[in-house]
Amino acid sequence: MGYRKLGRDSSARKALFRSILTSFFQYERIETTEAKAKEISGLADQLITLAKRGDLHARRQVIARLMDEEVARKLFDTIAPKYSERQGGYTRVLKLGPRRGDAAPMAIIELV
Secondary structure: OOOOOOOOOHHHHHHHHHHHHHHHHHHOEEEEEHHHHHHHHHHHHHHHHHHHHOOHHHHHHHHHHOOOHHHHHHHHHHHHHHOOOOOOOOEEEEEEEEOOOOOOEEEEEEEO
């Protein structure tokens, strides 16, 4: 199949990912459903790899993908330098139990 649709059309899914990624880099760990966490993990890794490049084009690509320029600045100035030695795999998905309301499997996604 390729990727998860998460019950949304493409524009809603894109908006969802933008907001989750922005929150993720702002707080460095967030709790969400397992499917969203797994999907976000790869996108977050791509953005960190771009931030490690650190040139203007990479910065513009990251700002286009996030909702907040302040968060993009944090990604370039504090998060990316931490992973200068690491060749990928910047995020970790930890499974939690089911959510109380609808029993959706929950997970925490955090920076390694």
